[in-house]
Amino acid sequence: MGIRTGLDPAGLGHPRAPLPLELDQDEREKLDARIREAISSGYATRAQLIEIAVSGDRRPVSPEQARRLVDRLWLERVEEQASWKGETDPERLSRAFATLEAAGITARENFACCRTCGQAEIGAAGSPDARGYVYFHRQHTDRATAGHGLTLLYGGFDDSSGTTASVGREIVAALEQTGLSVEWNGDPRQTIAVVPLDWRKRLIG
Template sequence: MLAITVQTESGPALARPSAGELTALLRRIGGDDDHFAVVERIPGADQVFLQTWRAGAGPFATPGLDPQTRAAAEERARTGIRTGCWTAEEVAQGVCDAFDPDEAPVTVGQARRIVAQLWQERLAEQAQWPAETDPDRVARAFGALASQGLTALVNVTCCSGCALSEVAGERAEGDRGFAFFHHQDTAAAADGHGLSIRYGGYPDSGADSAAIGRAVTAALADVGLPVVWDGDPTKVIEVTPLRWHKRLPAGR
């Protein structure tokens, strides 16, 4: 038995195949909805794999991208990786989803290869970071807010509208208000634009939004983060300047 797993387009992963089983599997590659195989060692190494692709009875190949599409895919992958919030597989899927499959398709396999290289580069970068980074401080501040009776959510859903409609569903008993930032806020922070914090009081709690804002700014300041807010409860709280060095999640 070979110490590998093989994932194809059309079926479940095959673990520890014999040489004969692997040969038979590769010979069938090229049929309808069965164009590629991805091989990983057992035990696996993060972001280390082999992929091959074939159409019909043609030669096996590693599918490529034109330079313009590849550059755009790499930038999309970097954006996802910089947030530090997504697994490598989630970043790869996000790269695929960003392209029109009828115009400039990027396969999952192509996206995985792009992400694998950039992931390793980011791991090398973060090895030079200090023990505690600004995102760690943000997490500490939100932990403190949760202990103070606020629904404190980080990187929650896609945008303000969706977050505001969902935040009450995360409300714990006794929470009088909320504070959150969403995916777009995280991406902006990762791009160097600071982090926007949104907050408010639940209507049935009688909590004043300005008071919630003061609690949020105090928690951020307590962990050493710079805060920009003029006390107006209709305005978001900005954490800036901010260096968004959030470590990548473990695993794939």
């Protein structure tokens, strides 16, 4: 399988020397870490990363400075992922979610900011005749990126424990068919954990 970078490195060329930033060393390191974390999650486009870089109370980074910063860190990730061979765990996860979606279970990655928002929004996120759902929100993504595995939230749209358990079993089966390891005791009140998980998600956008 070919490497997807989401960007032709040749199209970026070699970034010019960045313009001076109105940041002290600690602030610069925190900004770099924030952008690297967002890049590692794999869901942010370059445009979104630039917006992250310019956001904040002080807004000391101009759009041009942010673009150059993002280009530099993006190219570092492109070089890193060039060594990745074959299907990665996030790609296996996406394949399992596609299988579940086709089977009538609304499956969403990096969905909403938290559980409260996710539960409120998941019903309208898929087909109106979906039997159930599975998703992980952005806080779960952050934990997976940091190497702590991935928590999946799921349920049946009829709110019955029987449907929720059935959906859980389908989710586990789909994940295991792709080669991912899953921890779940069959209790519909318990979340499903994908562990261990090597979070190497290729860039998009």
